[in-house]
Amino acid sequence: MYVTMEIAYLSPKGIRSTFFSDEIDAEMALEIATDFEKWNRTDSIVFVDFQGNRWDKKELVAYTEEMVTEPNHITVFFDAGFDLATNRAGLGCAIYYTQNNKPYRIRKNLLVNKMTSNNEAEYVALVEGIKILEDLHVHHQPVEFKGDSKVVINQLLGEWPCMEETLNHWADRIEEKLETMGIDPLYQDIPRKDNREAHQLAAKALENVEINSQLQLKKV
Known part of the structure; x- marks a missing residue:
């Protein structure tokens, strides 16, 4: 905090x-x-x-x-891949955090249907990341959210207008959920090369390869 x-x-x-x-x-x-x-x-x-x-x-x-003793110093990387032909999207999240002074990483992906655009898929990827935080019982602390979607990051920062009803729905849902959890979101737009892990998770989801892992990392 x-x-x-x-x-x-x-x-x-x-x-x-x-x-x-x-x-x-x-x-x-x-x-x-x-x-x-x-x-x-x-x-x-x-x-x-x-x-x-x-x-x-x-x-x-x-x-x-x-x-x-609770998850803290949390960073969420998120990304999505959208298949226009099928309206399916692969979502990927990589979450890094510390608990009991030990570093951990969670990697998770998901294949979803009925997406309307890549921008919507990016929003839903962020929603999935927040769901993981909810499962970890994260509350009342700042959390870094990093993605390479300029649309999502800048709209959530309030720097770009959000004119599409579908995207507004997801943005409102994210803001309401984070407020309920007492999370202070720190959004950061990062280059694709710095979001490679979440991108690969999303790509694997589109290939019907499911990944859901939690790992204690070695201290640097």
């Missing part, structure tokens, strides 16, 4: 002022707070998350200790 810090400073002469930090990782924020407290110059320190919730240090420490 990322937070901003509100630090109420109290000088030896009794001068008070409040300072605000940039958004930083909660664990780093706690380190900074501890360092500030060593100087006995803080009247109070409050941490504010992306939803506007306010935490004191004790609450944030408890939260970060709990989050270590």
Whole structure:
């Protein structure tokens, strides 16, 4: 989770002022707070998350200790391949995360019917990635979503208009689900070469090759 810090400073002469930090990782924020407290110059320190919730240090420490045991530092790569002749699409998702300080990867693909376009298939691939997060019980934290579909990424960022009713349906569904889960989405448009894993999973789905795996990775 990322937070901003509100630090109420109290000088030896009794001068008070409040300072605000940039958004930083909660664990780093706690380190900074501890360092500030060593100087006995803080009247109070409050941490504010992306939803506007306010935490004191004790609450944030408890939260970060709990989050270590749950999936965190999550990145979702998604892609889709669309067959215009059959209106079928292959969806691919590769999800990287940490749990109990150990890195993991999930790879999953899916073949779906009745798609109207490649753009719709890309949206549905992202929906499938979110379903995996739901199965992992991911909640109330930022998650990176990376794909090579400029349409999906830029529409979800609000930088491009979404005029098609079908795509609007999926965009609304994604936003509602992420809000319910308390996830702060960080969307990133990446080159195809950096999305090779999800692309290959989608291609295999179109070949009727099903892949569904979870693996603990070696630490780098």
